[in-house]
Amino acid sequence: MANKYNTKNYDYLIIGAGPFGMIFAYEAAKRGKRSLIVEKRAHIGGNMYTHTEHGITVHDFGAHIFHTDNKEVWDYIRQFAEFNGYQNQVVANYKGDLYNLPFNMNTFYEMWGTKTPDEAKAKIEEQKKAALADLGDKAPRNLEEQAISLIGTDIYEKLIKGYTEKQWGRKATELPAFIIKRLPVRFIYDNNYFNHRYQGIPVGGYTQIFENMMAQSNGLIDVMLNTDFFDIKDEILPEFAHVLYTGMIDQFFDYQFGELEYRSLRFEHEVIDSDNYQGNSVINYTDAETPYTRVMEWKHFDGLADEGKTIITREYPQTWDRSKEAYYPVNDEKNTQIYKQYAKLARTEHPDIIFGGRLGQYRYFDMDQVFNAALNEVRKEFGIAADFNFAHDEFH
Ligand code: FAD
Numbered sequence: 001m002a003n004k005y006n007t008k009n010y011d012y013l014i015i016g017a018g019p020f021g022m023i024f025a026y027e028a029a030k031r032g033k034r035s036l037i038v039e040k041r042a043h044i045g046g047n048m049y050t051h052t053e054h055g056i057t058v059h060d061f062g063a064h065i066f067h068t069d070n071k072e073v074w075d076y077i078r079q080f081a082e083f084n085g086y087q088n089q090v091v092a093n094y095k096g097d098l099y100n101l102p103f104n105m106n107t108f109y110e111m112w113g114t115k116t117p118d119e120a121k122a123k124i125e126e127q128k129k130a131a132l133a134d135l136g137d138k139a140p141r142n143l144e145e146q147a148i149s150l151i152g153t154d155i156y157e158k159l160i161k162g163y164t165e166k167q168w169g170r171k172a173t174e175l176p177a178f179i180i181k182r183l184p185v186r187f188i189y190d191n192n193y194f195n196h197r198y199q200g201i202p203v204g205g206y207t208q209i210f211e212n213m214m215a216q217s218n219g220l221i222d223v224m225l226n227t228d229f230f231d232i233k234d235e236i237l238p239e240f241a242h243v244l245y246t247g248m249i250d251q252f253f254d255y256q257f258g259e260l261e262y263r264s265l266r267f268e269h270e271v272i273d274s275d276n277y278q279g280n281s282v283i284n285y286t287d288a289e290t291p292y293t294r295v296m297e298w299k300h301f302d303g304l305a306d307e308g309k310t311i312i313t314r315e316y317p318q319t320w321d322r323s324k325e326a327y328y329p330v331n332d333e334k335n336t337q338i339y340k341q342y343a344k345l346a347r348t349e350h351p352d353i354i355f356g357g358r359l360g361q362y363r364y365f366d367m368d369q370v371f372n373a374a375l376n377e378v379r380k381e382f383g384i385a386a387d388f389n390f391a392h393d394e395f396h
């Protein structure tokens with residue numbers, strides 16, 4: 001069986017052709033190392049995968065906007081694609097009323113008619129005092145307390161509670177505070193969804209990034225698509241001394257400390273005969289009753305499209321089970337404790353295996369954090385002390 005996969009030809013076995021796995025394989029190839037990637041889906045790119053239809057780039061696994069303060073990561077990704085100047089500006093629809101996101105002077109004006117930062121701050125302070133009197137000077141203990149202490153009860157009730165509880169399938173009081181801190185709160189009129197210095201989307205989509213990595217790897221990367229690692233684990237794993245695993249860490253260890261919790265999603269794509277369906281790239285539905293959290297209209301992400309057609313995607317959160325894709329780790333206290341047991345087992349039982357990425361490290365990573373983590377892993381593996389050299393001449 002050993003030679004069925006010609007395992008002796010490879011330096012690395014990599015599970016998952018998402019960004020973590022692909023970056024590692026590409027950097028290994030630059031250093032003359034050969035990788036075999038096992039990927040259960042029919043394509044490379046993981047959740048960053050995009051395809052083009054009617055001249056429109058569709059993000060198959062939800063809207064992906066690259067945003068970062070990390071100059072090295074920003075320079076790194078732009079080796080593989082040209083980026084547009086897209087800036088994410090999300091509109092919230094609460095029972096038919098529209099509000100700008102993230103929480104800024106436009107939102108406060110729409111909610112309360114306040115016009116100056118002092119007026120808005122006074123309103124928030126008044127609501128916070130009334131709702132969180134018991135908390136005193138203590139730090140917020142959960143997402144609800146965190147949200148109210150940042151922007152008061154009106155915005156919490158209309159723009160956060162319903163969205164959060166359907167997204168995560170549990171009460172906002174049972175969720176960690178850090179999740180809501182992903183969204184900026186600012187006292188200027190500025191609807192930019194992110195605070196980062198660099199932001200954009202690759203012209204033509206993300207898939208080319210991974211295709212370019214393959215094309216520039218001198219044939220040193222082979223990918224087995226449509227192959228679940230767990231179907232071949234027993235025969236293939238013992239053949240490799242060096243392994244990178246980017247799937248679910250609890251599944252790797254056969255759920256021996258119990259399942260980690262994840263949230264799953266269902267995407268409903270629709271082609272519509274219209275030039276412009278909703279007038280914005282993302283509209284969030286923040287009430288509890290609408291079953292989806294957001295609707296994306298893809299042509300507004302890059303302005304390139306055939307006339308008369310538009311494509312939208314509704315994103316429905318759903319409970320995860322073993323038959324579904326795990327999209328989000330649930331980083332609450334209970335799951336963090338379980339994850340720590342798996343991480344410890346990984347260190348003691350499998351020091352030869354790198355566990356990486358959103359599922360391998362059970363972290364709510366954005367793309368730039370995955371790029372950074374993968375590059376750090378490459379640094380460790382190959383003993384590179386300094387910054388990356390972006391020239392491709394190592395191959396020649
Ligand atoms: P993934 O991209 O998930 O890749 C893992 C790969 O491993 C997958 O291809 C999977 O099929 C494969 N795999 C898993 N198990 C097995 C197995 N047993 N056998 C074989 N293959 C396996 N980040 C941003 O920066 N900006 C955004 O706007 C943004 N929006 C997002 C929206 C949504 C809806 C989601 C879900 C995520 C979003 N992200 C965003 C996060 C981004 O998708 C992740 O940070 C990134 O894709 C993680 O990379 P990864 O390589 O760790 O994992």
Ligand code: UDP
Nearest residue numbers: 092159160161163164167179180182284286
């Ligand atoms: N959130 C919310 N209302 C919104 C948008 C986001 O309450 O209209 C909360 C929700 O809890 C969500 C979190 O903020 O999970 C982070 O939002 P983000 O847009 O970063 O989520 P992601 O794109 O990662 O799904």
